[in-house]
Amino acid sequence: MNRVRLLTGGATLVGLPASLAAGPALAAGAVAGEVEKQAINPLAIGMFLAFVLITLGITYWAARRTKSAKDFYTAGGGISGFQNGLAIAGDYMSAATLLGLTGLIFLKGYDGLVYAISFLVGWPIILFLMAERLRNLGKFTFADITAYRLGRTQIRTLSACGSLAVVSLYLIAQMVGAGKLIQLLFGMDYEYAVVLVGVLMMAYVTFGGMIATTWVQIIKACMLLFAGTFMAIMAMAQFGFNIETLAIKAVEVHKIGDGIMAPGGLLGDPVSAISLGMALMFGTAGLPHILMRFFTVGNALEARKSVVYATGFIGYFFLVVGILGLAAIVIVGTNPEFLNADGSLRGGSNMAVMHLAQAVGGDIFFGFISAVAFATILAVVAGLALAGASAVSHDLYASVFKKGDVSEAKEMRVTRIATLGMGVVAVGLGILFENQNIAFMVALAFGIAGSSNFPVLILSMMWQGTTTRGALIGGFIGLITALTLVVLGPAIWVQILGFATPIFPYEHPAIFSIPTAFVAIWFFSITDRSAAASKEKEAFPAQYVRSQTGLGAEQASAH
Amino acid sequence: MSLTATDKILKDPDFQTLTSRRSRFAWLLAGIMLTVFYGFILVVAFVPDLLATKVAPGATLSIGWPIGAAIIILSWVLTAIYVRRANSEFEALNNKILENAK
Numbered sequence: 001m002n003r004v005r006l007l008t009g010g011a012t013l014v015g016l017p018a019s020l021a022a023g024p025a026l027a028a029g030a031v032a033g034e035v036e037k038q039a040i041n042p043l044a045i046g047m048f049l050a051f052v053l054i055t056l057g058i059t060y061w062a063a064r065r066t067k068s069a070k071d072f073y074t075a076g077g078g079i080s081g082f083q084n085g086l087a088i089a090g091d092y093m094s095a096a097t098l099l100g101l102t103g104l105i106f107l108k109g110y111d112g113l114v115y116a117i118s119f120l121v122g123w124p125i126i127l128f129l130m131a132e133r134l135r136n137l138g139k140f141t142f143a144d145i146t147a148y149r150l151g152r153t154q155i156r157t158l159s160a161c162g163s164l165a166v167v168s169l170y171l172i173a174q175m176v177g178a179g180k181l182i183q184l185l186f187g188m189d190y191e192y193a194v195v196l197v198g199v200l201m202m203a204y205v206t207f208g209g210m211i212a213t214t215w216v217q218i219i220k221a222c223m224l225l226f227a228g229t230f231m232a233i234m235a236m237a238q239f240g241f242n243i244e245t246l247a248i249k250a251v252e253v254h255k256i257g258d259g260i261m262a263p264g265g266l267l268g269d270p271v272s273a274i275s276l277g278m279a280l281m282f283g284t285a286g287l288p289h290i291l292m293r294f295f296t297v298g299n300a301l302e303a304r305k306s307v308v309y310a311t312g313f314i315g316y317f318f319l320v321v322g323i324l325g326l327a328a329i330v331i332v333g334t335n336p337e338f339l340n341a342d343g344s345l346r347g348g349s350n351m352a353v354m355h356l357a358q359a360v361g362g363d364i365f366f367g368f369i370s371a372v373a374f375a376t377i378l379a380v381v382a383g384l385a386l387a388g389a390s391a392v393s394h395d396l397y398a399s400v401f402k403k404g405d406v407s408e409a410k411e412m413r414v415t416r417i418a419t420l421g422m423g424v425v426a427v428g429l430g431i432l433f434e435n436q437n438i439a440f441m442v443a444l445a446f447g448i449a450g451s452s453n454f455p456v457l458i459l460s461m462m463w464q465g466t467t468t469r470g471a472l473i474g475g476f477i478g479l480i481t482a483l484t485l486v487v488l489g490p491a492i493w494v495q496i497l498g499f500a501t502p503i504f505p506y507e508h509p510a511i512f513s514i515p516t517a518f519v520a521i522w523f524f525s526i527t528d529r530s531a532a533a534s535k536e537k538e539a540f541p542a543q544y545v546r547s548q549t550g551l552g553a554e555q556a557s558a559h
Numbered sequence: 560m561s562l563t564a565t566d567k568i569l570k571d572p573d574f575q576t577l578t579s580r581r582s583r584f585a586w587l588l589a590g591i592m593l594t595v596f597y598g599f600i601l602v603v604a605f606v607p608d609l610l611a612t613k614v615a616p617g618a619t620l621s622i623g624w625p626i627g628a629a630i631i632i633l634s635w636v637l638t639a640i641y642v643r644r645a646n647s648e649f650e651a652l653n654n655k656i657l658e659n660a661k
Contacts, residue, residue, distance in 0.1 A: 110610070113627040114603055121596045121630070124637045128585040128592075132645070247620040261621035262611030263603045270604035277600050301650055304642045311638045315631045322628070542565045548578055549653050551564060551660065 043367030062208035072209035077556035085309020090221035105325025109260020135303035151468035160395035175430030198427035235327035279510035286449030289387035447482030470525025478517025485509030
């Protein structure tokens with residue numbers, strides 16, 4: 001069997017934010033070097049096939065219910081708050097949080113928990129300041145909101161490009177992570193794994209639209225919550241359900257000993273720490289596939305409920321992850337079966353939770369958790385592909401290119417073609433980037449989401465003074481600032497381009513680029529004295545009333 | 560959706576009450592969350608040893624873990640508090656406003 005290399009360490013394996021500030025330090029720590037590709041694991045494959053069959057069945061059922069564009073993009077607005085909460089939680093509980101965060105706690109102890117917290121606290125803020133406005137103003141994509149009263153063509157193009165950039169970067173990171181993970185868990189070749197993910201993703205989205213995408217996400221979230229809970233209980237049973245006993249054992253056996261009980265060097269300087277916090281908090285509020293979920297519920301009341309459920313599920317899951325990480329230190333870290341000759345973890349530290357599954361639940365549970373990890377990736381890429389395809393068909397094609405003069409059937413056909421296009425591109429880039437460090441893509445995705453999408457979105461909703469010129473120039477400046485600083489930062493300048501020291505020393509530009517975008521939008525709006533600008537300001541009260549009360553907001557479809 | 564409905568709502572004193580009460584409440588909760596989170600991040604960055612303090616003399620577990628768990632639980636509790644009020648008091652007022660604007 002050919003040998004594969006885990007090039008990307010830490011959560012960069014699956015390309016999600018646990019890698020964000022951790023960057024080089026984490027990567028260096030997590031790379032286990034050469035790892036043997038797993039032998040074919042029939043049990044895991046069997047369970048995974050069962051999952052695929054069930055989800056394809058759901059896709060078939062969803063396809064029959066997907067009649068209008070509204071059904072396709074937003075499941076007809078008929079998802080309940082509870083269901084949407086699970087789906088949002090599913091988007092958040094990616095393979096990165098399951099594998100990356102437990103791996104980080106396994107490796108560094110307390111630092112992993114700091115990450116988990118940073119990852120969660122954006123949700124209350126989204127609820128307090130955005131959720132009901134999003135639901136009341138939105139239709140299919142978040143560009144519907146930014147283009148509500150501002151110059152349709154320009155602002156929609158900006159928002160659509162912002163969406164596409166974020167979605168593509170994220171998608172590539174997910175594809176590369178998926179390929180590596182599947183190779184490791186199922187003993188499948190990288191190219192086949194990537195193609196398989198691409199094909200299934202296209203099937204879910206093209207035929208089942210948002211209904212199928214949401215249900216795949218819900219099922220996976222339930223599987224993940226169940227698996228995590230089961231594992232935590234089995235693991236804690238070994239410590240008499242006493243967290244102090246667990247802590248004593250963990251400190252005893254860990255390389256850095258008592259160091260796992262306090263923050264280490266991961267977030268050493270305050271600028272990095274705050275920048276990471278901002279990137280995760282505001283970046284989340286600018287992720288198109290997350291924003292889109294707010295349009296799938298019937299009204300603002302359900303939208304609010306969905307955040308409570310989502311925050312509850314995610315928070316619970318992160319607490320479980322904390323226990324799993326600590327338990328893995330003792331149960332996995334001391335078992336020679338899971339270690340290489342030099343004492344490092346087989347398969348890299350991302351595999352900590354997988355080994356833990358094996359240790360506490362045996363082969364059957366290991367098979368189950370492998371299937372869950374694969375299901376997780378599928379569900380997340382499907383959501384991303386749908387968000388990207390919507391930006392192409394609804395924003396660029398129907399609204400900008402055709403100026404809204406296009407039939408619903410035609411628009412949906414374009415969405416399906418766009419989905420296939422996204423799939424082909426994702427597979428192609430996934431294979432192309434196989435041996436690249438993908439950490440920078442995630443940094444870029446969050447940088448763009450937080451520094452361009454988010455400021456334009458929030459100011460267009462909350463500040464009457466926002467004009468097309470301000471939003472356009474400001475959004476663009478935010479984009480350029482984020483891009484430039486990521487390129488000049490450690491992720492690209494040092495790791496990709498090979499320079500010795502980065503020109504911009506921080507992994508995350510958020511602390512600089514987000515305020516820059518806000519100031520730029522403000523400045524270019526107040527200096528905008530055009531007639532169009534005063535018209536846009538006049539249109540604000542109507543938008544304000546709708547955002548606050550839901551007057552004239554999109555209703556759920558009848559069926 | 561007609562202009563008149565919008566104008567009616569803008570003049571409705573209940574609408575002023577709704578928006579000012581709701582935004583004050585939302586910003587208060589957001590303020591609590593931001594203060595707690597960035598306070599925590601500043602402790603992580605400047606005085607990490609504080610979080611290494613043991614939960615009890617002779618214990619191994621540091622206070623950092625229960626504090627972290629408390630922040631996670633607080634995030635959820637704050638969302639629940641907001642939605643409890645938003646989906647009862649504010650929602651009722653909202654429906655009244657929409658009814659009056661018809």
